[in-house]
Amino acid sequence: MAPRAMHPSDGCVWITGASSGIGAALALEMATQGWQVAISARRQQALDEIAAQHANIHSFVGDVTDRAAMQAVVETIESQLGSIALGVMNAGIYLPTALPDFDVSLFDRTFEVNLTGAVNAMAPLVPLMVGRGAGRLALVSSVAGYGGLPTSAAYGASKAALFNLGESMAMDLADHGVGVSMIAPGFVKTPATDVNTFSMPFIISAEEAARRMVKGLGQAKTHISFPRRFSLLLRLINMLPRGLYVRLVGRSTAR
Ligand SMILES: NC(=O)c1ccc[n+]([C@@H]2O[C@H](COP(=O)([O-])OP(=O)(O)OC[C@H]3O[C@@H](n4cnc5c(N)ncnc54)[C@H](OP(=O)(O)O)[C@@H]3O)[C@@H](O)[C@H]2O)c1
Structure with a gap:
């Protein structure tokens, strides 16, 4: 009963953090492909506009x-739309850290949404999927989770934790027919990145990101990362000895 890709005939998809950006684009892409799509977030009006x-x-x-x-x-989703076949844990925030000012509230808020938020959303889903012997969970991490980056002490740590959490869950749930996919986007143009003042190499549109996600999920991939060249570059740099990595990345990103 190895985990397989989910299809619209298996049930609906639930996407958290889908009132804007990547989540909203993914909802539209999947709806167009025939999925019944449940979207959630905090802002009712923004959600209704997507719906x-x-x-x-x-x-x-x-x-x-x-x-x-x-x-x-x-x-509520399962009573209105039927079984959730695919859950996409996408809700996330980026709060830059400004060390040496160590503002603990930035860490609390980031971990609460990006990490504990994903756990909270998966908690009711896992027993349902295990009971059905089928399902897929997707964790939207980031290439920032591959290794430390400047101003990303909170964000990067939360995204690195999602990789570890997802890999463990993939191992533990495989025999129960439930697959886990980790998604690592590079820069994507969304309201979250529109405020960035630094250069964002290889940035892609939210629609393009959504297409890459749908493709990877359709292939039941454990790790989905894009754009390919940026992701590959970061993965290669992350294979360096850690001391060298810290010096090199610190120097090349110094402003
Ligand atoms: N854009 C990028 O370059 C990039 C790169 C790598 C990874 N990512 C990841 O992709 C995901 C989506 O980011 P995005 O760029 O599309 O940002 P975005 O447009 O700001 O979307 C973030 C979404 O998360 C929701 N959200 C925030 N706090 C929430 C909470 N407490 N409960 C429920 N929903 C919450 C927001 O909705 P409400 O405000 O309505 O709650 C919004 O729908 C995030 O996990 C982000 O870390 C983005």
Whole structure:
């Protein structure tokens, strides 16, 4: 019963953090491909505007930091749309750290949404998928999780943790028919990156990111990373001895 790719005939897809950016683009792409798509986030109006763009998209308000709310969202989706075959843990925030100012609240908020939020959303889903012997969980991490980067002490740590968490879950759930995919985008043009003042090499549109995600998920890939050249470059740099990596990346990104 090896985990396989999920299809619209297996059930619906639930995407967290789909009121804008990558999540919204993914919802539209999957709806166009015939999926019934449940989208959630905190902003009802923004969700409704996405849902209005395609009859297959349905909005459900829910904050990923609220564990009980995630349980309720999953129950409501399954009662209205049927089994969730694919859960995409996409909700995330980027709060740059400005060391040497060590602002602990940035770490708390980042970990609460990016890491604990994903756990909260998966908690009600895992037993349902295991009970059905089928399903796929996708964790939206980042290439920033491959190794440390300047101003990313909180964000990068949360995304690195998602890789570790996802790999463990992939091993533990494989015999139960539940697959786990980790997604590592490079720079994607979204409201989150529109505020960045630094250069963002190889940046792609949210629509392009959504297409890459759908393709990788359709192939039941464990690791989905794009754009390919940027991801490959970062993975190669991350194979350097760690001391050299820190010196090299620190120097080449110094402003
Ligand atoms: N853009 C990039 O270059 C890039 C690169 C690598 C990885 N990523 C990852 O991709 C994911 C999407 O990012 P994006 O660039 O599309 O950013 P975005 O446009 O800002 O979207 C973030 C989404 O997360 C939701 N969200 C934030 N806090 C939430 C909470 N507490 N509960 C529920 N939903 C919450 C937001 O909705 P509400 O405000 O309505 O709650 C929004 O829908 C994130 O995990 C991000 O780390 C992005």
